[in-house]
Amino acid sequence: xxxxxxxxxxxxxxxxxxxxxxxxxxxxxxxxxxxxxxxxxxxxxxxxxxxxxxxxxxxxxxxxxxxxxxxxxxxxxxxxxxxxxxxxxxxxxxxxxxxxxxxxxxxxxxxxxxxxxxxxxxxxxxxxxxxxxxxxxxxxxxxxxxxxxxxxxxxxxxxxxxxxxxxxxxxxxxxxxxxxxxxxxxxxxxxxxxxxxxxxxxxxxxxxxxxxxxxxxxxxxxxxxxxxxxxxxxxxxxxxxxxxxxxxxxxxxxxxxxxxxxxxxxxxxxxxxxxxxxxxxxxxxxxxxxxxxxxxxxxxxxxxxxxxxxxxxxxxxxxxxxxxxxxxxxxxxxxxxxxxxxxxxxxxxxxxxxxxxxxxxxxxxxxxxxxxxxxxxxxxxxxxxxxxxxxxxxxxxxxxxxxxxxxxxxxxxxxxxxxxxxxxxxxxxxxxxxxxxxxxxxxxxxxxxxxxxxxxxxxxxxxxxxxxxxxxxxxxxxxx
Numbered sequence: 001x002x003x004x005x006x007x008x009x010x011x012x013x014x015x016x017x018x019x020x021x022x023x024x025x026x027x028x029x030x031x032x033x034x035x036x037x038x039x040x041x042x043x044x045x046x047x048x049x050x051x052x053x054x055x056x057x058x059x060x061x062x063x064x065x066x067x068x069x070x071x072x073x074x075x076x077x078x079x080x081x082x083x084x085x086x087x088x089x090x091x092x093x094x095x096x097x098x099x100x101x102x103x104x105x106x107x108x109x110x111x112x113x114x115x116x117x118x119x120x121x122x123x124x125x126x127x128x129x130x131x132x133x134x135x136x137x138x139x140x141x142x143x144x145x146x147x148x149x150x151x152x153x154x155x156x157x158x159x160x161x162x163x164x165x166x167x168x169x170x171x172x173x174x175x176x177x178x179x180x181x182x183x184x185x186x187x188x189x190x191x192x193x194x195x196x197x198x199x200x201x202x203x204x205x206x207x208x209x210x211x212x213x214x215x216x217x218x219x220x221x222x223x224x225x226x227x228x229x230x231x232x233x234x235x236x237x238x239x240x241x242x243x244x245x246x247x248x249x250x251x252x253x254x255x256x257x258x259x260x261x262x263x264x265x266x267x268x269x270x271x272x273x274x275x276x277x278x279x280x281x282x283x284x285x286x287x288x289x290x291x292x293x294x295x296x297x298x299x300x301x302x303x304x305x306x307x308x309x310x311x312x313x314x315x316x317x318x319x320x321x322x323x324x325x326x327x328x329x330x331x332x333x334x335x336x337x338x339x340x341x342x343x344x345x346x347x348x349x350x351x352x353x354x355x356x357x358x359x360x361x362x363x364x365x366x367x368x369x370x371x372x373x374x375x376x377x378x379x380x381x382x383x384x385x386x387x388x389x390x391x392x393x394x395x396x397x398x399x400x401x402x403x404x405x406x407x408x409x410x411x412x413x414x415x416x417x418x419x420x421x422x423x424x425x426x427x428x429x430x431x432x433x434x435x436x437x438x439x440x441x442x443x444x445x446x447x448x449x450x451x452x453x454x455x456x457x458x459x460x461x462x463x464x465x466x467x468x469x470x471x472x473x474x475x476x477x478x479x480x
Contacts, residue, residue, distance in 0.1 A: 280386020
């Protein structure tokens, strides 16, 4: 029976007054009864527009139909045909701009809560059934995967299912990439990430940590070690800065450093941690993307009395997910739109004292499609703060390029790869995810990893495939 409600079944959440005191997950997940009720809102459209909106082409109507019937194990089997990280994607993917954006139910009312249902199914499967790897095929070929973020995990998983001997190289001491160091615990519990990574180990993937490719090995040296193909999924972990006066003062962090200390090194467990974060009473976060929301909400949980987000465009241009911005507001985060920092002032002993800002007005659209902010003359003002977190974007680290001069890259540092095969200009070397497009979404990076796995399989088995015209995949985007 179809549920004709125009609204999604509400997601249970921690009370804002409570959650700002802890790093536990904010959203608590559906119960089986809630999931079935929401699944019955699906119209089972024959043309399946939601699938077209999914970068990894999950069989959405099919899995939702199973949820509606209470057949959760069958739903999980359907999802994992194409998505190897459903517990993660159900939490952090921007469904509102992908699968849910084109949901027919969304034409009159709210779309079906596809992401929430995917999360429910994945969580149910983790709690109720053991993981059964499907690795019956065995191929005598070795593939190196550089980076254990979403692109690397998806590529490694697909190749392992095809029977390849996969070794995954991770620069940090813990695998997971941005899923571990970039996204806070209150949005994505790290135990879930490690559970998904354990599944890869059960499939036979060898995971090596503390392996900075470009320093310990070059691409050529990996090939010399017997790897028949290489996938580069090393992400975009090099932060962008404002390049303004005072940015080198104590109390100024890049969002990368700030979130890595909090998420990967557990800075919130002070004084037990060796890597604490010095947080003053007043914090300013510069930027308007999901990273800025994560940094602001983390600062609040670390004890800041006031946290202000400074964004030089208007709310309409802000790239952060609406849900994340709404959660930030509920938690007391202040937003100052059309505000641009121009210099940072410090104390005599070298710590941040305040940030000088100017007000902005919006002009014509720029290359990103957003209206370009223009300074309003005579609008300068000073905002007292103790800590500043710069969250305006990031780009790929040049280590791999420097060690592989022949590898073709874009002017801003992203590796050039073909749009369908993810192949680079070096035969047998592929790249995908943020290292190609610049900072994007988890699911898009996974889609690139899956495309590369298919192309690597074609390459290593000698299959013929189309040779699409090389194209530039994306461009460096600022979250400010």
